Amino acid sequence: MRLLLVLGATIAALAITHPATAQDDAPAGPPGASIYYLEIVTSDVEATCAALAAQHGVSFTEPQPELGGARTTTLDNGGRIGVRGPLSDQEQPIVRPYMRVDDIAAAIAAAESAGAEVAMNATEIAGQGEFAIYILGGVQHAVWEP
Numbered sequence: 001m002r003l004l005l006v007l008g009a010t011i012a013a014l015a016i017t018h019p020a021t022a023q024d025d026a027p028a029g030p031p032g033a034s035i036y037y038l039e040i041v042t043s044d045v046e047a048t049c050a051a052l053a054a055q056h057g058v059s060f061t062e063p064q065p066e067l068g069g070a071r072t073t074t075l076d077n078g079g080r081i082g083v084r085g086p087l088s089d090q091e092q093p094i095v096r097p098y099m100r101v102d103d104i105a106a107a108i109a110a111a112e113s114a115g116a117e118v119a120m121n122a123t124e125i126a127g128q129g130e131f132a133i134y135i136l137g138g139v140q141h142a143v144w145e146p
Contacts, residue, residue, distance in 0.1 A: 036100035104145040
């Protein structure tokens with residue numbers, strides 16, 4: 001249940017489709033700052049996809065091997081949500097946003113300068129760009145250069 005509450009808040013922040021709110025008056029982030037890919041790792045992929053599809057009127061692809069078997073949907077803003085199961089017994093359920101960056105090496109260097117530990121170095125996915133994961137403040141963050 002807690003995962004679904006976090007998902008609901010995160011998806012609302014991605015603006016799948018929502019009416020204007022007081023938050024629309026909040027200062028905007030830097031130009032181009034956006035979530036490129038929202039990764040949801042769950043023990044119940046089918047139920048998670050079904051709930052998101054029913055709530056937001058989206059449909060999910062078949063599992064995509066290049067994304068760890070994630071089933072994906074594309075959002076109105078061009079971002080994507082990927083839902084997959086854990087890739088190992090050690091991987092725990094998580095919601096991990098991947099921020100779009102123009103220079104992945106510079107983004108990782110900036111994170112390391114702030115004290116981050118790189119969990120996964122820049123890794124290419126054929127035809128989709130590169131991603132990297134780092135941990136800062138006990139939270140997993142990720143960046144993606146298309």
